[in-house]
Amino acid sequence: MANIKEIARIAGVSVTTVSRVLNNHPYVSDIKRAAVLNTIEQLNYSRNMNAVHLITGRTGAIAVILPYINLYYFSIVMDGLAHEALNAQYRLILCQSNYAAEEELKVLEMLRNKEIDGVVIVSTALQPEVIEEYTDYGPVITCQDSGERRFSSVYIEHYEAFWDGLQYLSSKGYRKIGYCEGRQNGSSASIRQSAFRAFLSERNLPFREEWMVYDCMTEEDGAGVALSLLDMQDRPEVLIITGDHVAAGLIIEARKHGLRIPEDLAVMGFDNQPIGRLLDITTIDNHLYDMGAAAFRIIHEQIRTGSRVPVHRKLDYEIIERGTV
């Protein structure tokens, strides 16, 4: 492969001149420019950014690990990340992992191999100990609370948020509380389940296995829950559902079958999604866009300054009172 020195030699100009032509710098005579461009064409040379990265030690790229891009939660976090990345002129490499640990590890290996400058982990199948092993190679940030780890994090306190939501339902007089969750074994999901059980136990509220539903990811899953409730002898009075779109599906289907919301069944959602605003769904706003934006800003700052001190930032959440509770 031809390099800049070789081009300069063949074209009979200085290396500086070649570099100026490559970078479209104005102060180059037309004759020299033509000589360089002809030589480049002869040698079929293209400025190779991989060589530039090799020299500067920076790639201008950050990888993002998330399981599914087409779920509201993840697409909004990605929106925040991508918006900030564009502002900072950083490239985002998206790994839609479907929670395959080996694929997530490959992304962390990219950090070790200096192919990227940092990794944002929105949600992961990996244990925190595994992620920590890579922090020597560059900054890593998760969008989950993993405690005082060697990598950074930006998160909402799912335990606290869920507890507050339950407290709100309890304050409204509900005693029979059901719960619809996405992926049962997700790390945030596990935290919410702990909060749920602890709250019911502390308040002496009934816990019933059939009021716990997992794998509620889509509007149609929510509708399925509504149908299963119809056949239930002893129904919960209220459901807390980790996603307004799932809550929307449930509400729409429940109303088709004559259930009144909130009189026959109250519903509390999560995420403050557009469909939730439209259906007047009481919800907990996690500020997901802000989480993505903050994750980018933190990791970008760490790349810029070379700091390896992990940052742990807790974000606010808020209960938005509407008509379904």
Add this chain to the structure above:
Amino acid sequence: MANIKEIARIAGVSVTTVSRVLNNHPYVSDIKRAAVLNTIEQLNYSRNMNAVHLITGRTGAIAVILPYINLYYFSIVMDGLAHEALNAQYRLILCQSNYAAEEELKVLEMLRNKEIDGVVIVSTALQPEVIEEYTDYGPVITCQDSGERRFSSVYIEHYEAFWDGLQYLSSKGYRKIGYCEGRQNGSSASIRQSAFRAFLSERNLPFREEWMVYDCMTEEDGAGVALSLLDMQDRPEVLIITGDHVAAGLIIEARKHGLRIPEDLAVMGFDNQPIGRLLDITTIDNHLYDMGAAAFRIIHEQIRTGSRVPVHRKLDYEIIERGTV
């Protein structure tokens, strides 16, 4: 920077042994492995993939240009792309351009600079002539019909699909047809508008400016359209809406105000989204996931084979008859 030869020399082993240790190959004695790992630690060496790319001339990365990741249309196309990319062990670099032409150009420049192996353009602000200028540097595919260009494309015929949708409405006896569109000046949107005007004109159906609504991107925009219809003296009998989530917003809001769907107002959506299935919305399924998956497979094949012959693949669409027409 230390290279493999230097490590081998210092560790007193062969280059092959160093390479085996780096790649976690099993056939290395514990003593030699320890020698290599110690040397690496001393030299603070990391296998540098930028050097690997420089040698192989391939990066294993494809860039994707799209305007907004958090819209259903784009997140589903991205899902298809990302799924295939994971299968092929290719990395996706996401550029959420917000239709900023200069940002989209930067991505194409990455192709010229050999930072990526190809570009998938899901939707763009760039003219086809500009995109064509980059086809010498590597394969490019768009998810729009741009005619017989020097870059590839995978697309549905928006004109034909829209025409068929209108024909379906017309066959059901509707004469007063309104239209809600996303970005007015998008290339697909422009095609649909031509189809709309041509159809009304051919069938002698009334065209009314106030029945044309643009910038309908979200559920809440759909709800806004419903409200504006309430005040309208002469309302359309049916609306064709380019997105089931927007149609859902409109239907939910319209029903709140006592409008019966389809008796008082019929609705036809696009994209066959989960919320549309739930609300029983008649729709045109564009097979968006398949479009993303096909785009990846085509460009990956071109990278693999080195072929520069553009591929133009038209995908099917289908009208799904449900309850809102």
